[in-house]
Amino acid sequence: MPLVRNPILPGFNADPSVVRVGNDYYIATSTFEWYPGVQIHHSKDLANWELVVRPLNRESQLDMRGNPDSCGVWAPCLTHDGSKFWLVYTDVKRKDGSFKDTPNFIVTADRIEGPWSDPIYINSSGFDPSLFHDDDGKKWFMNMLQDHRRRPRAFAGIRLQQFDAEAGKLIGPCKTIFHGTELDLVEGPHLYKRNGWYYLLTAEGGTAYEHACTLARSRNIWGPYELHPQKHILTSKDAPLSPLQRAGHGDLVEAVDGKTYLVHLAGRPTTQARRCVLGRETAIQEAYWRDDDWLYIKNGPVPSLDVELPAKRNEASYWAEQRYAFDNIDGLHKDFQWLRTPQPGRIYSIEGGLQLIGRESIGSWFEQALVARRQTHFSYDAETMVSFNPDDERNFAGLTAYYCRYNFFYLTVTADARGQRELLILSSEASWPDGNLKLPLADPIQIPNEGKVRLALSIRGRELQFRYALEGETNLTNIGPVYDASILSDECGGHQAHGSFTGAFVGLAASDLNGTEKVASFDYFLYTPVRHGSDRYDI
Known part of the structure; x- marks a missing residue:
């Protein structure tokens, strides 16, 4: 397969969430205070991507007037339950200081192009929400939990609760299922199920140079979750010379050919001050499952600049005026x-x-x-x-x-x-x-x-x-x-x-x-x- 150079979505495209529907791949990324909200790109081959829709495009879905810089739409999660698309997102109204105001919403669509529904309000207990569709038909909602009493960090773990799609609300008990590692700042949760295991992928370390993807698993959705042998399956924190820095906040997808890939954010710093002018971009890594049912990143945990993908990138379009x-x-x-x-x-x-x-x-x-x-x-x-x-x-x-x-x-x-x-x-x-x-x-x-x-x-x-x-x-x-x-x-x-x-x-x-x-x-x-x-x- 041809080598493709990361990132696959250059420029500000942070917090990627990926889903495959048939032969089509979609990545949703954060847009923060920029309107319309959420970028969704489409690909047939994981190498070449086209922006197809920004679904939060009307006042009934999103109004960010007064939102401070770098607030607004954080960490969307895009999923498909076999019949329609689900998009979960936060509209952050305040982030600096002791408090964060983080209302979370869900919109849906039968087709990726829309029309997308008006939002359902879910909760405000934290940001980085996601939705998991279990194989028994139940839907589970997660977000990081905010606790303003904690010092110096207010990140209190990953909270799980069942979502009733017909009623449009959370139901039943809620529980903090994962408190993260000593790296701290646990956020960005995604759940998967494979071979009877529930896998919880999170982001840790903050979104700067200590960032990482952390993996844990459990036989029960409520836990307890045991940590991956490496703890952090992807990170650049111990590799300061790697061209892809700030690597973390990822999501998994199984490709058409059965291979597994991790999409994740990363930055490409320049100058001796290590400044990421292009912001946090979306990169991709090949992953594989070992016999012990743990996922590893190929050549990881440090992300690779060049990755084998099913097709070449059209570089001519990238360099075109x-x-x-x-x-x-x-x-x-x-x-x-x-x-x-x-x-x-x-x-x-x-x-x-x-x-x-x-x-x-x-x-x-x-x-x-x-x-x-x-x-x-x-x-x-x-x-x-x-x-x-x-x-x-x-x-x-x-x-x-x-x-x-x-x-x-x-x-x-x-x-x-x-x-x-x-x-x-x-x-x-x-x-x-x-x-x-x-x-x-x-x-x-x-x-x-x-x-x-x-x-x-x-x-x-x-x-x-x-x-x-x-x-x-x-x-x-x-x-x-x-x-x-x-x-x-x-x-x-x-x-x-x-x-x-x-x-x-x-x-x-x-x-x-x-x-x-x-x-x-x-x-x-x-x-x-x-x-x-x-x-x-x-x-």
């Missing part, structure tokens, strides 16, 4: 998402280009007009053409490389207090905990009050350079200094350890802090992957 003309009558291209709001008509329209309706600031947790796609390569070029006529310094629109409210670079068309149009770079540059812009700002460049402006950025590894050209000009001109693009990473995402969970985006934004809803019009967006010598582990 992507031009978005914003002329799709079906709406915004599926590569793009926006932040938090279930009312996209208030922030954009596609009518002769992309029209962004100026709303709140680029750091707002409620309603901001920002439309962006994932950064999926370590090096790339991005470009757009904008028409915008600001009144003053409270109107600004343009091109942004964005991680969260604390970490972004933003080349804007704006104006001074007299209404003279200018180009100005706004940068937060890891300003947690205050979220301030880094001052002093680079000197603005005055431009004519009429005409479109071409905005561009280039990222080469950790270096980011903005460029611009006025309408009618062919060549782009550098603007501002070379910035450190590596801060657009989980490690610099505005929170303490284990607190930032997304990845770098690049896209378009517009703000009107006067409240007059001034519109910025974008003709196109261009994303061009670039092969660069410093990108050692790119696909």
Whole structure:
């Protein structure tokens, strides 16, 4: 079989949950504060994946206005019970401090494309929910249990309870069936049944560099669960030079040919500071069962960068230039998402280009007009053409490389207090905990009050350079200094350890802090992957 280089879902695609239905494989991943919620990719061969749906796409299913950065949709679990798909997810409303507010929901669909049902509320006792369909027809719901009294960690184990699908609620006794190992922070549970054993796969160690997949088993679903001989069947915590770091939070699938695979999250750090600009990505490992009915990772427990899969990856499509003309009558291209709001008509329209309706600031947790796609390569070029006529310094629109409210670079068309149009770079540059812009700002460049402006950025590894050209000009001109693009990473995402969970985006934004809803019009967006010598582990 051909070797395929991990990750199989590059760029921010964390907390994978995998299921096979017939000859089709599906992976669901977390989307956090980005809307619509949950990404589901499809594959026929485990190597080539296509985004097919984001199922949480209307207000009755998901409203994240006010959710802080890296809250929102955590760790979806996608399963199929022989008749329909079940998707379980958390909409986290608070995560920092002693308390976490974590309502859990279930939606269903007969087909992966939908329509997906309105959600059923399940509980709020913890996050990372999952649903297990036992062979006797019973359904079991699990989540990690939160206990705010515990210090320093509030992770109190994996809680199990039966789910009554007809009644749409949990029934019967509940029990904490697994407390984890000394690695701590047990979460991300998945149950399986094989040869009379119940297998419990969990994530431990937090989602940074101590992360791991832990396996346990029992003859009874209620336990007690004995630990795997290795405890952690997959981890990079003891292999700091492995190209795939932060490996953990996995799910198992049996392939068409009978082989077993583990999908898991991992990060590819760059720079001496070990920063994962592309966030937590989805990787895959081959696994096998020994005669003692324990599962092992091939060549594990350290994850392999290259894995044998049934087919080759189409690398040409991965390296292809992507031009978005914003002329799709079906709406915004599926590569793009926006932040938090279930009312996209208030922030954009596609009518002769992309029209962004100026709303709140680029750091707002409620309603901001920002439309962006994932950064999926370590090096790339991005470009757009904008028409915008600001009144003053409270109107600004343009091109942004964005991680969260604390970490972004933003080349804007704006104006001074007299209404003279200018180009100005706004940068937060890891300003947690205050979220301030880094001052002093680079000197603005005055431009004519009429005409479109071409905005561009280039990222080469950790270096980011903005460029611009006025309408009618062919060549782009550098603007501002070379910035450190590596801060657009989980490690610099505005929170303490284990607190930032997304990845770098690049896209378009517009703000009107006067409240007059001034519109910025974008003709196109261009994303061009670039092969660069410093990108050692790119696909």
